[in-house]
Amino acid sequence: MYRKTLLASAVLSALATPSYAQEVQDEQEYIEEITVTAQMREQSVMDVPVTMDVISSEFLERTNIMELDELSRVLPNVQIQEQAVSLPSFNIRGVTDDTSSVSSTPRISVYQDGFDISKKTVSSVSLYDIARVEVLKGPQPTLFGVAAANGAISIHSQLPTDEKEMKVQLGYDTQSGKEAEFMFNSPINDNHSFRIAGLYREMDGIVENNACSDDSYYGNANMTDHLGNSVSCNSEDLQGVSVQAVRGTWKATYEQLEVIARASMEYNDQPGIAFKSGSIAPNGGDTSPYTAAEFSMGSELGIERTLQAYDLTINYDINNMLTLHADAYYKDVEVSEGFDADGSALRIQDAYFDNDATLNGGSVRLVYDSGDKLVGFIGASTSHDDSILPYYVMVDPFVRGTFDAVKAQLEATFDIPLDQNIATDASLEEIEALRAILVGSLFNADGTPISNDAFPDTIIQGPYIFEAELDINSYVAEVSYFVTDNINVTAGIRYIDETRYTKNTYTLDAGTFV
Known part of the structure; x- marks a missing residue:
């Protein structure tokens, strides 16, 4: 489903350029090593x-x-x-x-x-x-x-180098995509250098979303978000790309010591996922995953993510055979996503969640290399993951109630499960026939979705809150011995101490009526 045709591209670079013969020699050496x-x-x-x-x-x-x-x-x-x-x-x-x-x-x-x-x-x-x-x-x-x-x-x-270099690349393609990438590397002095790189990329969705059009089941009717607010209908096309990222790296090198520090950020604001139903077609459309969908979740349809990361690495050569490696990191990620869980215009089940998580940890490792036949290392690491995910479900109570009731009746009458994750001896034709009956129960004779003014348009269920804390401490050792130039024997062992805490909180009432 992803197609890309590059129409225009421009690259600007500035760096020390060796002779062609030297380039070929360097390339051959790189390939060999x-x-x-x-x-x-x-x-x-x-x-x-x-x-x-x-x-x-x-x-x-x-x-x-x-x-x-x-x-x-x-x-x-x-x-x-x-x-x-x-x-x-x-x-x-x-x-x-x-x-x-x-x-x-x-x-x-x-x-x-x-x-x-x-x-x-x-x-x-x-x-x-x-x-x-x-x-x-x-x-x-x-x-x-x-x-x-x-x-x-x-x-x-890429790590900073001791050469001053720069790169800028711009691109445009037929899917209304725009991209820009840059890199700047510069030494500060004989011991310090830094590098900064970034990426901007936008591409329109490649799966048409016909929600909010005159030909859709519900037209331009407003939708209800996970907080019960009325929001305007939105029909942004699906499976688009949106990324803005930047990474800065600093490197310090001395006779026995190397220090590397990084900071990065990546932001994504993507339209919805084309998770399309294989049974319920859009109005006037079909169930093919490559044709237009009809998802009308309003502005909540889509994904927004902010990822920040910071890390520090230290390498110290104790002597010709021993090297000490130590590192530490911190990451923070925030994700919000609204998705059409039933893959159709009907609000059988729409979902929204926020996921906030922080991750941090570090490791230390002592590496031994005799320079001949014996190499190996011993090390220890620790990591911590703290995550919380509030989850909301939005349903049309009359449509969802009809769906559940008819599904249960069909399964009881014909003894054929309609859930894909349940094994059955029924033929595909039998299952498809029952699914057609189930889908037909959700529409009136004129092809419009069923409705009942006695029921609210939307029920909000949740939040269902999932929390987790994960602590992992591990200790590892590995040794390799070169019996000959062509035979290498490697053995390793790792001990892991893992503590996992989870907590799930559910709303006990039937949900919020809107």
């Missing part, structure tokens, strides 16, 4: 005894990849879906990590610059000014924690 940190230490990709893919910055720029899901085009056995920044989906070797609970731990870890961003509302980040992306396939719990039961994705942003 790709340095990765898949095992929590710098090493050549050829020495990593793990199935992994590495995507370089040059490849990202050449293919204009700026979103995680676009990596699926070039990564075998990896599927990433980012229909919304609030709930990305990662799939490695056929196993997915789909989960929306504020207290759950995913089965695929996502890291950025060495820091865990696996939390769903945090893991969708824009790819700009990136050094490389490492994708590790298979269980990685020793290195990346219990969440990496099926793999890990590690994103590394």
Whole structure:
């Protein structure tokens, strides 16, 4: 559903330019010595005894990849879906990590610059000014924690260099999209340098939303938001892109000491998700996911996210064989989302939630490298996740009551469950026939949605408040021994102490009538 045709692009760069022969030589050396940190230490990709893919910055720029899901085009056995920044989906070797609970731990870890961003509302980040992306396939719990039961994705942003350079890139495409990316890098003195990079990108929705039109079921009628306020109808097209991001990095390098500090912010204001019903078609339309939808949630339809992140990394070379690594981070994320949970114009179930979370932690690691056959490390880390999610449901009580009653009657009469997550021996034709009866009960003979003036237009249920606190302390050790130049034996162990606290608060009354 995502299409992009670049019509105009301009790139401005200023940096020290070596000769063509030197460029070719440098490129060959880079290809031969790709340095990765898949095992929590710098090493050549050829020495990593793990199935992994590495995507370089040059490849990202050449293919204009700026979103995680676009990596699926070039990564075998990896599927990433980012229909919304609030709930990305990662799939490695056929196993997915789909989960929306504020207290759950995913089965695929996502890291950025060495820091865990696996939390769903945090893991969708824009790819700009990136050094490389490492994708590790298979269980990685020793290195990346219990969440990496099926793999890990590690994103590394560019670090400041000792050269003064600048880049500005502008783009425009046929889907009414605009984008701008910039980078400025400069040394301060012999020991200090800084780098700042940013991204602005806007793209209109690619799935038409026919709500609020003369041809829609409810026309331009006002809607009720999650607080009971009457809001104007809104028909912004779905599956658009909106991101504004900036990242600043400072680096200090001395003979034995390296310090890296980062601060970043990413803001998203996206239109709604095209989660379209496969049974209830828009007025005069069809149920195809590629054609127009009819979602009329007013201004609440869509996603707004603000993500702030700060981190500090210290590397100290104790001697030629021992290096001490220490880091700390703090992240704050605020997400608000309104979505049409039934995927139709009927208010069977519309939903809205706010998710505020803070994450902080740190780690320390001692790395040993004999320079010959034996390498390894020992370390400890701690992390804390504090999250709260108030959840609201808005329904038309007459439509929803009819839906529930007819559904229960059909299931009892024919002994066929109509929920997709319940196994049944019934044929697809039998299930579709019952669903057609159920959908038909929601419309009058003239094709208009059923209504009853004795019932309110909307009932607000909630808030249902989900709270979670997660504390994880872990201790890890790993050692690798090169028996020969071609045989490497690696062993590792991790101990995890996890404390999880959850609290769910529900409204006991039937809801607020509006």
